[in-house]
Amino acid sequence: MKYLDKKLAILFFPVIFIIGCADMNSSINNMNQTLYGVQNTLSGVHEQNIAPLISKFPDRTTKINFEQAQNTIQKGLSIMACADEGNAKLMESRMARYSVSGHCYKIHFPYWSKIKHHTEGCLTIERLNNFKSRDIDAFVFEATFVSKQSGESSVKEYRMNKVGNDWLFKF
Numbered sequence: 001m002k003y004l005d006k007k008l009a010i011l012f013f014p015v016i017f018i019i020g021c022a023d024m025n026s027s028i029n030n031m032n033q034t035l036y037g038v039q040n041t042l043s044g045v046h047e048q049n050i051a052p053l054i055s056k057f058p059d060r061t062t063k064i065n066f067e068q069a070q071n072t073i074q075k076g077l078s079i080m081a082c083a084d085e086g087n088a089k090l091m092e093s094r095m096a097r098y099s100v101s102g103h104c105y106k107i108h109f110p111y112w113s114k115i116k117h118h119t120e121g122c123l124t125i126e127r128l129n130n131f132k133s134r135d136i137d138a139f140v141f142e143a144t145f146v147s148k149q150s151g152e153s154s155v156k157e158y159r160m161n162k163v164g165n166d167w168l169f170k171f
Helices: 002-043 060-081 088-098
Strands: 124-135 138-146 153-163 166-170
Touching: 060 088, 060 124, 060 138, 060 153, 060 166, 088 166, 124 153
Parallel strands: none
Antiparallel strands: 124 138, 138 153, 153 166
16 A cells, blocks of 8 residues: 555656646746736836927937937936935936936936925926937937926926937936
């Protein structure tokens, strides 16, 4: 009888092990999806579409440069619109990848200067305007951020520089 128990154990152990691993893998995938959703919720970053917010460009070069930089600008401004005193360090680190220097400081975030009564959530990117070319690989623009809660607004000027094939914020 013991011999039969050992044989059955040897046969069924790999099957049970594989089933257990498959269940654990499924559980880990579910946990990763949940944590990813929680991270996005906690960080509060909701990428805002900036295409309809653009005013006119002063020249063709600036328009072309903006179109090339649009994805980086959209990601960067969305991060900055969601920054507040509680998550500033996290947002600074997220902005680093979109920065020429690899740094971003909270003074560049719109809440830092004028928005004092906004309580939670992201600011709305209301307008992009005053585009000016600095040279063939650089331009500046203004972004207007608005708190839908308090009605406060902040206008910040940002500079974009082309580094290799990438457009990055220059702080």
